[in-house]
Amino acid sequence: xxxxxxxxxxxxxxxxxFYSGAPTAAAKLNLPIDYKTTPILHHTSASLSNTSEYPAxxxxxxxxxxxxINSALRTALSKSxxxxxxxxxxxxxxxxxxxxxxxxxxxxxRVFNTPLTEQGIAGFAIGAAAEGMKPIAEIQFADYVFxxxxxxxxxxxxxxxxxxxxxxxxxxxxxxxxxxxxxxxALYHSQSPESLFAHIxxxxxxxxxxxxxxxxxxxxSIFEHNxxxxxxxxxxxxxxxVEYVPNEYYTIPLSKAEVIKPGKDLTIISYGQPLxxxxxxxxxxxxxxxxVSVELIDLRTIYPWDRQxxxxxxxxxxxxxxxxxxxxxxxxxxxxxSTIQExxxxxxxxxxxxxxxxxxxxxxxxxxxxxPDVARIYDAIKQTLEY
Amino acid sequence: xxxTRETKMSLKILARNGVRSQHISTARIIPxxxxxxxxxxxxxxxxxxxxxxxxxxxxxKMAFLKASDLPxxxxxRVMDSDGHQVDxxxxxxxxxxxxxxxxxxxxxxxxxxxxxxxEAQRQGRLxxxxxxxxxxxITVGSAAALTPDDVVFAQYREAGVFQQRGFTLKNFMSQLFxxxxxxxxxxxxxxxxxxxxxxxxxxxxxxATQIPQAAGAAYALKLQDLQNPNRDPRIVACxxxxxxxxxxxxxxxxxxxxxxxxxxxxxxxxxxxxxxxxTLEQYRGDGIASRGVGYGIDTIRxxxxxxxxxxxxxxxxxxxxxxxxxxxxxxxxMSYRVSHHSTSDDSFAYRARVEVEDWKRRDNPIIRLRKWLxxxxxxxxDQDKQTRDEMRKAVLKEFAAAETEKKPSLRDAFSDVxxxxxxxxxxxMAELKRILETYPDExxxxxxxxxxxxxx
Numbered sequence: 001x002x003x004x005x006x007x008x009x010x011x012x013x014x015x016x017x018f019y020s021g022a023p024t025a026a027a028k029l030n031l032p033i034d035y036k037t038t039p040i041l042h043h044t045s046a047s048l049s050n051t052s053e054y055p056a057x058x059x060x061x062x063x064x065x066x067x068x069i070n071s072a073l074r075t076a077l078s079k080s081x082x083x084x085x086x087x088x089x090x091x092x093x094x095x096x097x098x099x100x101x102x103x104x105x106x107x108x109x110r111v112f113n114t115p116l117t118e119q120g121i122a123g124f125a126i127g128a129a130a131e132g133m134k135p136i137a138e139i140q141f142a143d144y145v146f147x148x149x150x151x152x153x154x155x156x157x158x159x160x161x162x163x164x165x166x167x168x169x170x171x172x173x174x175x176x177x178x179x180x181x182x183x184x185x186a187l188y189h190s191q192s193p194e195s196l197f198a199h200i201x202x203x204x205x206x207x208x209x210x211x212x213x214x215x216x217x218x219x220x221s222i223f224e225h226n227x228x229x230x231x232x233x234x235x236x237x238x239x240x241x242v243e244y245v246p247n248e249y250y251t252i253p254l255s256k257a258e259v260i261k262p263g264k265d266l267t268i269i270s271y272g273q274p275l276x277x278x279x280x281x282x283x284x285x286x287x288x289x290x291x292v293s294v295e296l297i298d299l300r301t302i303y304p305w306d307r308q309x310x311x312x313x314x315x316x317x318x319x320x321x322x323x324x325x326x327x328x329x330x331x332x333x334x335x336x337x338s339t340i341q342e343x344x345x346x347x348x349x350x351x352x353x354x355x356x357x358x359x360x361x362x363x364x365x366x367x368x369x370x371x372p373d374v375a376r377i378y379d380a381i382k383q384t385l386e387y
Numbered sequence: 388x389x390x391t392r393e394t395k396m397s398l399k400i401l402a403r404n405g406v407r408s409q410h411i412s413t414a415r416i417i418p419x420x421x422x423x424x425x426x427x428x429x430x431x432x433x434x435x436x437x438x439x440x441x442x443x444x445x446x447x448k449m450a451f452l453k454a455s456d457l458p459x460x461x462x463x464r465v466m467d468s469d470g471h472q473v474d475x476x477x478x479x480x481x482x483x484x485x486x487x488x489x490x491x492x493x494x495x496x497x498x499x500x501x502x503x504x505x506e507a508q509r510q511g512r513l514x515x516x517x518x519x520x521x522x523x524x525i526t527v528g529s530a531a532a533l534t535p536d537d538v539v540f541a542q543y544r545e546a547g548v549f550q551q552r553g554f555t556l557k558n559f560m561s562q563l564f565x566x567x568x569x570x571x572x573x574x575x576x577x578x579x580x581x582x583x584x585x586x587x588x589x590x591x592x593x594x595a596t597q598i599p600q601a602a603g604a605a606y607a608l609k610l611q612d613l614q615n616p617n618r619d620p621r622i623v624a625c626x627x628x629x630x631x632x633x634x635x636x637x638x639x640x641x642x643x644x645x646x647x648x649x650x651x652x653x654x655x656x657x658x659x660x661x662x663x664x665x666t667l668e669q670y671r672g673d674g675i676a677s678r679g680v681g682y683g684i685d686t687i688r689x690x691x692x693x694x695x696x697x698x699x700x701x702x703x704x705x706x707x708x709x710x711x712x713x714x715x716x717x718x719x720x721m722s723y724r725v726s727h728h729s730t731s732d733d734s735f736a737y738r739a740r741v742e743v744e745d746w747k748r749r750d751n752p753i754i755r756l757r758k759w760l761x762x763x764x765x766x767x768x769d770q771d772k773q774t775r776d777e778m779r780k781a782v783l784k785e786f787a788a789a790e791t792e793k794k795p796s797l798r799d800a801f802s803d804v805x806x807x808x809x810x811x812x813x814x815x816m817a818e819l820k821r822i823l824e825t826y827p828d829e830x831x832x833x834x835x836x837x838x839x840x841x842x843x
Contacts, residue, residue, distance in 0.1 A: 023829055023830065024829070024830070030826075089661075089664055113664050115630075117635060118634075143592070144594075146593075184514035186574065187575060187576075187591075188591070188592035358801070359811055363573065363799065365795060366573075366799070369800055375830075
C-alpha cells in the first residue's frame with residue numbers, strides 16, 4: 001500500500017500553513033521547538049566528546065537527522081560487503097534523502113529501487129538476512145508498513161525460534177521507516193506504530209531522538225545484534241534536528257535507556273520527538289516552581305526496554321509521567337506505567353500519568369489538539385507534583 | 388497450509404494411535420470434490436486433464452515461453468495527435484458535439500484548478516496538492532461512460548472523474564482547505580476527495596488498498612442487482628497507477644474478481660513513474676495489461692491521451708462487465724506524468740527536464756480534443772481563451788470563499804472513529820477542554836466552528 005507519499009521536503013519541514021491553528025502571540029508553552037538551542041542536542045563538538053558513549057577524540061561534523069542516517073548507511077556499506085540498502089525510490093536518494101549518493105558510491109547491486117510492494121520488500125529482506133546478508137530495507141512511511149506486517153510479525157520475529165537448533169536467524173536485518181506527525185500529514189503520513197511492533201517478542205524496536213544517536217543506534221542494529229530491528233525515524237527531525245555527529249564507526253547499545261537530565265522530584269520517560277517538548281516543559285516548570293528538578297529519560301529502544309534504569313529512577317523520584325505521540329490506548333505508556341507500578345509501588349507519591357495522543361486518528365485540522373504538546377506535559381508535571 | 392489426502396490418512400492413523408489430531412482439523416483442507424474431478428484422465432488423451440490446467444496439449448518438445456518473444460499488446464486509439472480520426476473507414480466517435488464540449492471543459496477546468504492550486508501550495512496557502520496533468524483524458528473519458536449509480540474507487544490522481552461526475556468547484560475547494568463544508572470533515576490531506584452520490588469513495592493514501600475493495604463492492608452490487616431485477620445493473624470502476632499494481636493487493640484483487648465474476652472495470656493509469664521509479668524498475672513484462680490475461684480477465688490497452696479511445700473502451704468494458712452474469716475487465720491507459728509526483732516532489736532530481744518538455748509538446752489529451760473540436764468547426768481560439776478566463780475566475784472565487792470558511796468543530800476530531808463516541812473518548816474530550824480553558828493563550832480556537840463549545 002504504499003502511498004500517496006507526499007513525503008519529502010514538506011513532510012520534514014514545519015508547515016507554512018498551520019492547519020491546526022498557530023499558537024497565539026501570548027503563548028509561553030506551545031512555541032515551536034527551537035532546535036538550535038534545545039539542551040538535548042550536541043551543539044558543540046566538545047559537548048559530544050564529553051559523552052561517554054561517543055568515541056573519544058573522534059572528529060565530528062554537524063549533520064541533521066537524514067544526513068546522519070546517510071552517514072550511518074555509508075559507514076555500513078563501507079564496513080561490510082554484505083550490507084545492502086533498498087526500498088521504494090531509494091536509488092535516487094529516497095524521498096527523505098537518507099540514501100542520497102549511495103547508489104553512485106556503492107553501485108546498483110547493493111543500493112537499489114524496489115517495486116512498490118512493502119510485503120515484498122520485507123520478505124526479500126528476511127530472505128537475504130537468512131542467507132547471511134545485512135539488508136537495510138526502507139519502508140517509505142511507517143503508515144505504509146502494514147502490508148509487511150505478516151512478514152515482520154510471522155516471519156522475522158519468529159525466525160530464530162522456529163529454526164531452533166538449525167541456528168539460522170535473520171540477524172543484521174533492519175527495517176527503517178520514517179514515522180510520526182509533522183502537523184499536516186493527516187491520517188496516512190503521521191502514524192507512529194511502535195507499540196504494534198513492541199507487542200511482538202523477537203523484534204527490537206528502536207527510535208532515535210537525534211542525529212548522533214541515530215547513527216550509533218543504526219550501526220548497532222546492523223552489526224552488534226542478531227535480532228531483526230524495526231528502526232523508526234521521527235521524520236519531523238530529518239531536517240530540524242542538527243548536531244555534531246562523529247565521522248567514524250561507533251555504536252550505541254540497544255535496549256539501554258539514556259538519562260538525558262538528572263532530577264530528584266519526578267521522572268519523565270519518553271522517546272523520539274516528544275523528548276524535545278518534555279525538555280521545554282521541564283525548563284518551564286523548573287522556572288515557575290523553583291527548587292523542583294525533573295529527571296528526563298530517553299528509552300531509545302522501546303522493546304526489549306531498559307526497565308532497570310526507569311525503575312531505579314522512579315524509586316528515587318517517586319513520581320513518573322510517560323509521554324508518547326501515538327494513541328494512549330494500549331500504548332507504550334501502559335506498559336511502562338504498569339511496570340513502574342509493579343516494581344516501585346511503595347515509592348510512588350502519585351499515580352503514574354500518561355501524556356499521549358488521544359484515542360482517535362490524526363485528522364488534518366485537529367493534529368495540534370490530538371497530539372501531546374508542551375502545555376499538556378507542563379500540566380501533567382504540575383498535577384503530578386501537586387498530587 | 389494445505390493438507391493432502393495422504394496426510395489426512397496418516398493423521399487418522401496417528402489419531403487411532405492416541406495422538407491428538409484435533410489441532411490440525413482447523414487447517415485448510417482441500418475439498419475432496421476437487422480431487423475426484425481430476426482423476427478422469429482418459430487413456431491416450433492428447434491433452435492435460437489436471438484440475439489446474441484444462442485443455443493443455445501434451446508436447447514432447449520442451450520450450451519455455453519467453454515474454455520477449457510475444458508481441459506487445461497493441462494500443463487502441465481513435466484519433467491521432469492532430470485531432471483527426473485515424474481510421475477513416477470506421478464510424479465517427481459516438482459522441483454528440485455537446486458531450487465532447489463538456490468533456491473538453493471538464494478536462495480544462497481540472498487543469499486550470501491544478502495550475503492555481505499548485506501555485507497556491509507553493510505560496511504556503513495549503514499544505515499539499517497533486518496535479519493530474521496529462522491524465523485528464525483517462526479520467527474524464529472513462530467517467531463519462533459511467534452511470535450515476537455506478538460506484539468509483541479511485542487512487543488520488545483522478546480529479547477528472549470527480550469533475551465529470553458532478554463534484555463542484557466548491558466541493559473541490561472545501562476539501563482542499565479542509566473546511567466545514569468538506570464532506571471529509573476536515574480530516575484528510577488535500578486531494579482526498581469523496582462523495583456519496585454519484586458514489587466515489589473517499590480517497591485513501593495507502594496504495595492499491597482500494598483495488599480488492601472494488602472487487603468486493605462489485606460483488607455486492609451484483610448480488611443486490613440480482614435480488615432486485617427492476618433496477619439497472621451497476622458496475623464498479625476502480626482506478627490506480629502502474630506503481631500500485633506492484634502491491635499484493637492488486638494481484639489479490641484481480642484474482643478474486645475473476646473467480647467471483649465481479650462486474651468491475653479496473654483502470655490502470657500507466658504514466659511511466661511511481662514517484663522517482665520508472666516502469667523499467669517497477670516491472671518487467673508487457674505493462675500491466677499482460678497481467679489481466681494471466682488472471683483470465685478481458686483486457687485492453689488504450690492511448691490515454693485519446694479521450695475517444697478511452698471512452699469507447701470504457702463503454703465496451705462496462706458492457707462486458709455486466710455480461711454473462713458479471714465479470715471483471717482491465718483497461719491499461721497509457722500516458723506520461725508530465726507533472727511532479729506531488730508538491731512535495733521535484734522530479735527533475737531523477738528525470739531530465741527535456742524528457743518532460745518533449746512529452747508536453749508532443750501530446751496532451753486536452754490539446755488533442757481541442758484540435759478535434761476545432762476540426763469540427765465547433766470551437767475557436769477566442770472561445771477557448773474566454774472559457775479559460777471564466778474558469779480561472781470561477782476557481783479563484785471558490786478558492787477565496789473556501790479559504791476563509793471556518794474549520795469543522797473540534798468534536799469532529801473524535802467523532803466517527805466509532806459509530807458513537809466512546810466513554811473513554813468523552814473523558815479525553817473533557818480533559819482536552821480543561822487544558823484549553825486552563826491555558827487559553829496556548830491555543831487558537833478562532834478558526835474552529837463553535838470554538839471551545841465544540842467539545843461539549
